Amino acid sequence: MRALKLHEVSLADRLADRAVDALIDEADLSPKPALVDRRGNGAHTDLHLGLMHASALSLWPMFKEMAEAALEIGEIGLPLREALGRIGREGEQAMLITTNGVNTHRGAIWALGLLTAAAALDPGAVTLNAARLALLNDRHAPQTLSHGALVAQRYGARGAREEAQLGFPSVTQRGLPQLHKSRQQNAGEQNARLDALLAIMTELADTCVLYRAGYAGLTTLQQGAQA
Structure with missing residues (x-):
């Protein structure tokens, strides 16, 4: 006789767990040159390991909501891309509240957000579907240039x-x-x-x-x- 399951863990829950685990594993990995790790802050004066952990945990609801949006909408297109953009901006605000304004994981919100949604759509085509989503323009995204985008323009480098x-x-x-x-x-x-x-x-x-x-x-x- 199988044990009674008191709580069924959803796919969205599992994907959010994986995303947050990845962020925490990345922070803990040591020694990393110039990066925050178990040894210290590296080249960063505004970051430390505890802050990275707290930031990662604050993003769990965002990753879950992104996966749920992908499952509900069910296909790649502007509705999903713009839903992910909205959820990502809300997640960024939650992160900034947790970190008292320090940008800990803005890039991870973009990259892991796309990958989480793509994995919810089709675990066999994660990077392909993430790329297709990234190629779509979010009409509601703020028209501001990040540091990464400015540098990419200046040096011709490939940004995030x-x-x-x-x-x-x-x-x-x-x-x-x-x-x-x-x-x-x-x-x-x-x-x-x-x-x-x-x-x-x-x-x-x-x-x-x-x-x-x-x-x-x-x-x-x-x-x-x-x-």
Whole structure:
């Protein structure tokens, strides 16, 4: 006789759990060059590990709502894209209230929000559907340029929007292959994840780094990751 299930966990719940777990795992991964980790704040003066955890947890309702919107609407199009934009902006406000105005996860709201909705639509075509969503313009989005967008224009770098529109090639072509390779070589899970991060850093034109340190800083980062 099966045990009585007092609460059935929905797909949206599970996807929200996965998204938040990913953010917390990323923050905890150590040692990460110049980034917040278990050792300290890295190059950030306004961030710390506890704040990253609190921020990630504050986004759980947003990720769940995004998954629910994808399940309810059921197809890629402007209605879903604009629903995700609205939910993302509301999630960003919840994040900023939690962090007292510090931008901890704005980029993650964009990237993981798309991926969460795409996974709800079809777990077998996550990056493809995320890219299709990213290619749609949200008519209600504020007409302001983020630091990343400004830097992308200045340096001709591919920003977060373009990365998503291409189906996250830095992850699928560099990060994940290196992760699988390191796991197969019995590197240990922490080292495999660090290897994947460094593989991405060798080529990614990180707009945050460009904003903070310019092209010289980005070159130093890429060369250091390669080494």
